[in-house]
Amino acid sequence: MRKWADRLINLKEINTLRNQIFVGFTLTMTLVLTFAGVFIYGEVSVLLKQSAEKHIEQTAIQANGRLEALLKQIDWLTTQVATDSYVQKLLSKELQGTPSNFNEHQSLLQIANNYMAYSSGISSLELYTLDNRRLFPLEDSSLTNRISENALSAADQKKGRIAWIGIDPRSPDTVLAIRRINMLNNSYLPGGYLVVNVNREYFNMFESEGNDPTERREYMLLSDNKGNPIMSDIDDEVAQSVLAQTGSTVTIGQERMLAVRQLSDVAGWKLVLLMPEEAATEGISVLRTVIYVSISVAAFAFLLVTLLLSTMITRPIQRLMRSMRSAKFGGLKLNPASRNRFRTLEINELNNTYNRMVTHMNELIQVVYEKEITQSRTELKALQAQINPHFLFNTLEAFYWSLEEKGESELAQTILSMSGLFRYIIGSSADNEEWVTIHDELEHAQRYLQIMKMRLVDRLHWNIDAEKELLQVPIPKLIIQPLVENAILHGVESRISPGSVTIRVFSTKPGLATVAILDNGSGMDEETLAKLLQSIEGITSTTPKKGAGLAMSNVQRRLKLYYPIASEHDSGLQVESEVGVGTIVRFNITIPPKGDEG
Incomplete structure (x- = not known):
């Protein structure tokens, strides 16, 4: 049992307002910081990745532009060779069946060297006749042995435009291209073929930048229209694997890389630029570290602020609680105001309210104590004067029988009514009867009207009209007679001619009875009625017409x-x-269900 009691005490110590504020604020800020960190991390990660993709895409577009510029340069040089006048004249003689001699072949060497000097990428030029014999360089070789039938057919389909074949089988370090030479002076009829060998290094897009391959963030892969790598920063086997993959990301070994592809309109080659995802998102790790550090610092600072704030809030409350606990030992004591300048307005108001309450309760205790003493003394005097009401009733009874013996029956009835009136009023405090029936209250009002009839004689006429089923409804004692008295005082007596007072008790709604007192006095205008209503509600201290609202205010x-x-x-x-x-003055009372009248 003692262990459970200790646990309960520890639980109460933990479940304090200070701890609740501390834990609540800490959890809230932790959730906010975590959500903000995750949101910022996700958004910035997406932005960094998109920025890297845009960068590599822009690099690929620029590299593809440089590639097409190189291809167009080769195309321009081969066009110059194909349209050279000497080459056209030599091929024209070959078409006419006149073989070229050695000197003519040597002249082709000089022409080839002149054009090759314009581009460092061209390693050799080869000139063939239409029947596939090689004119330059001098070698007994056939074009069909040099290139495949498909390549030759592609050159024919180009109709004089250059056709890029791919890697030269005889020289893997060069790229092979061919174009058909059309005779300018013979209706552009086919006259021969020009074969070009271009160094593969000529298509290295990063060569001009002079970057160290080990420090590059981007890798280039250039393949021909058959998917064979022409120029690559990676191994040919890996390049084949990359070319076989699709999508915006490719996998090389265990590394994932972003891939951007560009297609050359000149040669139909595919340019692929690769960037490691880690390099594209290298700022994310820094961002993650910054977020973690920021969250940690913010959480630590917030913990300190929350601890300070919760202490500031709860310390005055704890001091107030100690003051309240001490009340059962030494009475109610004031809680001294703290000198802490950081106390809030609400805490100050709570402390001031408690002090005012203590002051007021101490005053009430003193008043109650004095009242108890006074009441004890009053009860003693009341016991001594208890015979006085009986003496009054006995005296009135003696007057009644004396008047009856003398034949003064009217005056005797008045004395009898007065005795009943006093007995009804004085008995209410002696017997402590707060509730009576409507029948009792109407009898009391009737006795009062009989006494007032003796005083006013013919100036007063009265009538009581009550539904029989409502006579036993309970009603607060002495609540009708003050209204009847007010009707006579301010209604009948204000008339020169005779006046009347009528009491009606009726019901218009189920569960509700209405009591109405009517007089035919002089009445009131709207201003006087408004003042009376304000006096009844206690809104104003002024009362119209000799204090007419006092009795009505009590009712x-x-x-x-x-x-x-x-x-x-x-x-x-x-x-x-x-x-x-x-x-007309009326009020409504509720009719209790049958069985609840008592």
């Missing part, structure tokens, strides 16, 4: 107290008055 408070469940429209007193017509 109003009792009705609001006893019938709080009634609607705003049906609750409290309702007064209607018209000048020269009279005044």
Whole structure:
């Protein structure tokens, strides 16, 4: 049991406002920082990758532009050779069946050297007749032995434009190209073929930049239209594997690389630029470190701020709690104001409210203590004067029988009514009966009207009209007679001619009874009625017409107290008055279900 008690105490110590604020704020900020870090990391990672892809794509476009410029340069040089006047004249003689001699062949050497001097990429030029005999260089060889039938057919299909064949089988370090030579002076009829060998290094796109291959972030792969690598920064076997893969990323061994492909419109070759994903996203690792460090620093700073804030909030509350606990040992004591300048307005207000409450409760305790002493003394005096009401009732009874013996029956009835009136009023405090029936309350009002009839004689006429089924409904004691008294005082007595007072009890709604007191006095105008209603509600301290709202104000408070469940429209007193017509005061009471009258 002691272990469980210790655990419960520890749980209460943990479940404090300070710890709840600390844990709540910490969890909230941790979630916010984590979400922000993940979101920023994801967004920046995407931006870095997109930026790398755009960079490599732009590099590929530039490299493809340089490639096409090199290809066009070769195309231009071979065009110059094919349209050279001496070459055209020599091929024309061959078509006419006149073989060229040695000197003519030597002249072709000089022409070839002159054109090859314009480009360092061309390693050799070969000139063939239409029947596939080689004219330059001098060698007994046939064009069909040099290139395949498909390559020769491709050159014919180009109709004089250059056709790029691919890697030269005889010289793997060169690329082979062929173009058919058309006779300019003979209706552009085929006259021969020009074969060009271009060094593969000529197509190295990064050569001009002078970058160290080990330090490059991009790798180039150039292949012909058959998928054979022409120029590559990687091994031919790996290059074949890359060419076989599709998509924006390729895999080389265990490394993933971004791949951007460009197709040459001049030769139909494919240029592939590769960049390792790690190199493309190398800033992500730095970003990740920065985010981790930022989150750690922010979390640590927030923990300190949260700890300080929770302590600032809860320390005054704990001091206030200690003051409240000490009340059961030494009475209610004021909580001294702290000198902490960082206390909030709410904490100050809570402390001030507690001090005001303690002061007020101490005053109330003193007042109650004094009242208890006074009440004890009053009860003692009340016991001594308890015989006085009985003496009054006995005296009135003696007057009644004396008047009856003398034949003064009317005056005797008045004395009897007065005795019943006093007994009803004085008995309410002696017997502590707060609730009576409507029948009892109407009898009391009738006795009061009989006494007032004796005083006013013919100036007062009264009538009581009540539904029988409502006579046993409970009603607060002495709530009708003050309204009847007010109707006589301010209604009947204000008339020169005779006046009347009518009491009606009826029901228009299920569960609701209405009590109405009507008089045909002089009535009130709108301004006077408004002042009376304000006086009844206690809004203003001024009362019209000799304090007419005092008794009605008391009745109003009792009705609001006893019938709080009634609607705003049906609750409290309702007064209607018209000048020269009279005044109607009514109120509604609830009818309890049968069986609840007691």
